[in-house]
Amino acid sequence: MMPVPRTLTVSLSVMRSTSCRVQCVRSFAARGGRGDGTTPGTNLIVGRGDETVEPGAGRHDLVITTRRPRGRASASVPLTDEEYVLVAGRTWGERVGRHPAADDLCTVLRDVPLVAYAEDLPIARRYWRTVFGKPLTARAALTVPDLHAVVAALTAGSGYSVLPRSLCEQHLTAGTLTLLHDPEEPPLNTLFLVQRPGADTNPDVTRVGEALRGAARGW
Incomplete structure (x- = not known):
């Protein structure tokens, strides 16, 4: 019996007050990501986020936002200006x-x-x-x-x-x-990449985050 390919889903929310949704998709695609589930790898779901990013919200794995979340529960790093x-x-x-x-x-x-x-x-x-x-x-x-x-x-x-x-x-x-x-x-305007608490258990969340941080240097 053939093994079932590993396909993990990463949910990325991009606040609509930013311009980088297209850049995010291009950066992911350039690194071999697929969003149709037809090949092994990562499914990246890119949505428009209007919600305030707060620790424990748990709705998205990664969020690109113009507001750094309060507290220390959610890891966040400056992404680009x-x-x-x-x-x-x-x-x-x-x-x-x-x-x-x-x-x-x-x-x-x-x-x-x-x-x-x-x-x-x-x-x-x-x-x-x-x-x-x-x-x-x-x-x-x-x-x-x-x-x-x-x-x-x-x-x-x-x-x-x-x-x-x-x-x-x-x-x-x-x-x-x-x-x-x-x-x-x-x-x-500084954009922040925020990771949901516990999302690092999905290795593809880390991979997508690293790809976005690298790609953002050229945005």
């Missing part, structure tokens, strides 16, 4: 650049639709507070499920937003997105 940029679709970027008050960007953007992934605008509010030194008073004209949908909306002409540079770099290079502001010290 994301740089935030203020961008708009090409047409809106041209309009902002031609505006008579273009030097007063905050005023000009009052007439431009704001696109966000959450109604409370966490990324945009932080950008305004850090870069402009004032609170953001605008409300989202369009709210979409995640940052990738924000990019799609902007490239389709919906308005402006604040995004991780890694997520929109190719669009900035191609000209489908326009950089509206280039501060000397752009806001940074």
Whole structure:
């Protein structure tokens, strides 16, 4: 009788306020991971996480989050830093650049639709507070499920937003997105890789964690 191949499942949750879900999948696939269960190895389940990461939650083996969990029960390490940029679709970027008050960007953007992934605008509010030194008073004209949908909306002409540079770099290079502001010290956001207590009993959790830490150096 042929032995049954060992296939372990690793559940990885990526907070939707980050841009690295695609990078995670690519990094895992490049190291031989399979998600369809047809070959021996590891099944990686990548989900969108909105929950607060707390010790003992037990829902996911690994979580990539913008918040380090309280206490010492869950092991966590800094993974990478994301740089935030203020961008708009090409047409809106041209309009902002031609505006008579273009030097007063905050005023000009009052007439431009704001696109966000959450109604409370966490990324945009932080950008305004850090870069402009004032609170953001605008409300989202369009709210979409995640940052990738924000990019799609902007490239389709919906308005402006604040995004991780890694997520929109190719669009900035191609000209489908326009950089509206280039501060000397752009806001940074540290991402943490958190491991659920007891998850190290699954050796593939360790393998995936090590692969992500190595790959994150190039994100």
